[in-house]
Amino acid sequence: MPESKEDYISGIIVKGISGFWYVDSEKGYFECRARGSFRNDNIKPLVGDKVLISTDIESGKGTVEKILPRKNVLLRPPVANVTQMAVVLAAANPKPNLYLTDKVLASAKLADANALICVNKTDIENADEICAIYKNAGYTVISMSAKNDENIDILREYLKKNVTVFAGNSGVGKSSILNRITGLDQFETGEVSKRVERGRHTTRHSELVKIDELTYIIDTPGFGNLDMSLLNPENCASLFIEFEQYMGKCRFLDCNHTVEPGCAVLKALENGEIEPSRHNSYLKLIEELKNKR
Ligand SMILES: Nc1nc2c(ncn2[C@@H]2O[C@H](COP(=O)(O)OP(=O)(O)OP(=O)(O)O)[C@@H](O)[C@H]2O)c(=O)[nH]1
Ligand SMILES: [Mg+2]
Numbered sequence: 001m002p003e004s005k006e007d008y009i010s011g012i013i014v015k016g017i018s019g020f021w022y023v024d025s026e027k028g029y030f031e032c033r034a035r036g037s038f039r040n041d042n043i044k045p046l047v048g049d050k051v052l053i054s055t056d057i058e059s060g061k062g063t064v065e066k067i068l069p070r071k072n073v074l075l076r077p078p079v080a081n082v083t084q085m086a087v088v089l090a091a092a093n094p095k096p097n098l099y100l101t102d103k104v105l106a107s108a109k110l111a112d113a114n115a116l117i118c119v120n121k122t123d124i125e126n127a128d129e130i131c132a133i134y135k136n137a138g139y140t141v142i143s144m145s146a147k148n149d150e151n152i153d154i155l156r157e158y159l160k161k162n163v164t165v166f167a168g169n170s171g172v173g174k175s176s177i178l179n180r181i182t183g184l185d186q187f188e189t190g191e192v193s194k195r196v197e198r199g200r201h202t203t204r205h206s207e208l209v210k211i212d213e214l215t216y217i218i219d220t221p222g223f224g225n226l227d228m229s230l231l232n233p234e235n236c237a238s239l240f241i242e243f244e245q246y247m248g249k250c251r252f253l254d255c256n257h258t259v260e261p262g263c264a265v266l267k268a269l270e271n272g273e274i275e276p277s278r279h280n281s282y283l284k285l286i287e288e289l290k291n292k293r
């Protein structure tokens with residue numbers, strides 16, 4: 001073990017498999033065990049963690065000695081320090097699920113991560129309407145086709161210097177997009193039907209894939225089970241970014257922006273400043289959260 005902290009190497013955990021943490025650093029790639037005392041302190045390393053490791057470089061093996069403070073933690077996928085979430089929709093096949101999209105966008109806001117919308121498969125259907133919904137809400141929207149390599153370069157620009165998680169329904173083309181980004185066929189793709197046949201037990205671990213020194217991407221398997229543990233009916237209005245400017249402007253301080261008279265959000269909805277589908281998702285989300293209680 002090194003004498004002082006200066007001998008530690010700093011890196012980022014890109015993968016974790018059965019107790020081994022794979023750390024990417026300036027000095028190379030190391031297979032690490034976590035220091036035993038983490039377990040005593042009830043701290044578990046996470047993919048995305050910035051860490052200090054000790055190693056005798058030649059062995060390629062090391063020990064995670066210290067986990068640096070985290071910017072945020074996502075539970076599904078379990079990843080730390082995500083700076084951006086790219087929500088992928090398909091113009092068609094599968095049909096866009098705006099509610100799920102809006103829930104992921106809310107969780108991105110909650111995690112203080114930038115959000116991008118990628119509307120894929122524009123080669124099979126026009127996506128202007130969906131794009132408009134999210135542009136009007138204030139999001140960056142990229143209409144694209146992984147199949148035709150359309151606008152992949154624009155997405156690549158947005159990824160720079162970010163740790164970006166790709167989320168979205170199964171079959172929308174996340175892995176296909178990421179294969180285009182890396183130029184390698186390293187992400188498994190397939191038709192939805194085949195995926196279902198394969199069953200639920202396919203092992204899937206989250207992995208940071210390096211694009212360049214400061215740029216990483218993470219593929220995820222569909223939305224399946226979105227983590228909503230930190231959302232509640234009270235905080236969710238502020239997670240719809242275009243509602244924010246109306247907060248504090250309703251007649252009632254405890255306005256829920258559902259049916260209340262003098263509600264600034266409902267007025268903006270009437271005026272066309274807020275998209276009906278977005279407000280609809282908001283109503284659905286508070287219902288879902290209330291039922292969970
Ligand atoms: N027409 C068309 N098909 C596409 C496009 N992108 C992906 N596909 C197809 O859509 C299917 C699903 O693509 P995947 O990349 O596996 O989808 P995924 O989002 O990773 O799905 P999960 O891993 O289950 O979450 C595959 O058959 C792809 O070939 C596109 O831009 N246009
Ligand atoms: Mg995939």
Ligand SMILES: [Zn+2]
Nearest residue numbers: 250255257263
């Ligand atoms: Zn209101």
